Amino acid sequence: MQMREDIFKIITSxxxxxxxxQLLEQSTMLNYDKNDVIVRxxxxxxxxxxxxxxxxxxxxTKEDREILLYYVEPGQxxxxxxxxxxFNQASAIKAVAASTCTILSVPTRCIAPWQRRFDSWNSFVLKTFRKRYGELLTVFESVAFDHIDKRILDYLRHRAKKTNTRQIQISHQMLADELGTTRVVISRILKQFETDGTLILGRGTIELK
Known part of the structure; x- marks a missing residue:
């Protein structure tokens, strides 16, 4: 990120x-390394x-398990x-850097005044709620109704499509954390998928066929 003004090439909305x-005046650009905690x-x-x-x-998180809600990508x-x-409430989630990342840190005191003053900011806020609400419904439906083997394959296929590669860099424990289950369950199902010829297991990698 060369200049602060470059942010509007990313936040096009x-x-x-x-x-x-106002964003340039009130906000701060912050850099995080992978796995740094942003919100606790x-x-x-x-x-x-x-x-x-x-x-x-x-x-x-609940006890020693995690349930992935969503990822926040550039411009979001x-x-x-x-x-x-x-609403000045305690956070119900934990947010960590999934990779090295740069964020624009906006004071929450600006949210409501900007909604009243700027149409595009109001639209940005409402669209954020609509998009994430849909994603949370998908997570709920998956956890409530889908078998874990289907959730594993859906997740791996989504990652493969997003990264444009069939070989996914992920450990069994990381996959368990993403899906809110245990490493033992993940390893057992992945081994069965490998036996069936659905994928190939490597050291820290899973390759879809």
Whole structure:
């Protein structure tokens, strides 16, 4: 990211010049390494992260297990952080850098005034809620109704399509964390998939056939 003004080549949904000026004036650009914690569960959210480069993984934890909710990609923000910041509530999620990433950190005190003042910001907020709500419904339906073997294949195929490669860099434990289950369950099902000829297991990799 060479210049702060370059952010609007990424956040294309906010074209209003006065809003862009306010964003540059009020916000801070922050860099995170992979696995850095951006938002903690129980934390009161005072800034809203808008991703400029990289991605953020948003999930909930219960005991020793995690359930992936969604990823925040460039030009997007986190609905759960938006909600917690808007209503001054403790965060119900944990957000970590899924890769090296750069974010625009927007003070939550700006959310409501900008909604009243700028049409594009209001639209950005509403579209964020609509998009993430749909994703959360998909997660709920998958957890509630799909067998774990189908969820594993769906996840791997989605990752393969997103990265444009059949070989996915992921450990059994990481896959278990993504799907909210245990490594033992993941390893057993992956081994069966390998026996069936669906995929090939490597050291830290899974290759779809």
């Amino acid at each position: 906010l074209p209003e010049k006065d809003l862009q000026h 569960e129980g934390q009161y959210v005072k800034t809203l992260p808008i991703v400029l480069e990289g991605s953020i993984r948003v999930f909930q 923000t986190c609905m759960m952080s938006l909600s917690a910041g808007f």
